[in-house]
Amino acid sequence: MWQRWVRGGLLAVSVMLACFLAYLLAINSATAPTQTSAMPGSMDKADAKVSQFAFTHTKGNTIQWQVQAQEARVFERDKEAMLQVVAVTLFGQRGKELTVTGDEGTLNTETKDFVLANRSEPLVIRTESGYVIYTNHLAWTDQTREIRTQDPVRIVGHGLEVTGRGLLGHLDREEFEVLEDVHVDLAPAP
Numbered sequence: 001m002w003q004r005w006v007r008g009g010l011l012a013v014s015v016m017l018a019c020f021l022a023y024l025l026a027i028n029s030a031t032a033p034t035q036t037s038a039m040p041g042s043m044d045k046a047d048a049k050v051s052q053f054a055f056t057h058t059k060g061n062t063i064q065w066q067v068q069a070q071e072a073r074v075f076e077r078d079k080e081a082m083l084q085v086v087a088v089t090l091f092g093q094r095g096k097e098l099t100v101t102g103d104e105g106t107l108n109t110e111t112k113d114f115v116l117a118n119r120s121e122p123l124v125i126r127t128e129s130g131y132v133i134y135t136n137h138l139a140w141t142d143q144t145r146e147i148r149t150q151d152p153v154r155i156v157g158h159g160l161e162v163t164g165r166g167l168l169g170h171l172d173r174e175e176f177e178v179l180e181d182v183h184v185d186l187a188p189a190p
Helices: 002-031
Strands: 048-059 062-075 080-092 095-108 114-117 123-127 132-135 137-141 146-157 160-170 175-186
Touching (some): 048 080, 062 095, 080 114, 146 175
Antiparallel strands (some): 062 080, 095 114, 114 137, 123 132, 137 146
């Protein structure tokens, strides 16, 4: 008799948990932010289209970074520029620190943050210290001067190959941190 009560209680708790999970899924799926991308339809609504786009961000007399793109579509109201065939150079305390090229990107013209991505091949990030970083997506936060990604990462240079997931790079401290699932291999010298 008591087993029947226990089974009934467990069944009731299971049904309540299932309803709660369904509720959470419905709420979270309805409010999930959509990622903006450089879709051709959205590109047609731009306020300005610029070929051979160049943007240099400075502080005082010091260049912080430069963005060059084959094409840019500027959206004044959204304070962003959607870029095609992009090259970015970031400058640190010692001058040029790293360069990255990508198929497309988005530049926030107000915060000076940007995001770069490639459609097929990984982004290639070359540091002046001789390392090459490969990843599919990269975000720059101008206020903290950090690059970041949550995608898989591979870093090659100076006889090392580091792989993992996620990257946080502090440009001013010249530090790069692979965030998860880190593997380090000694690479043969070329």
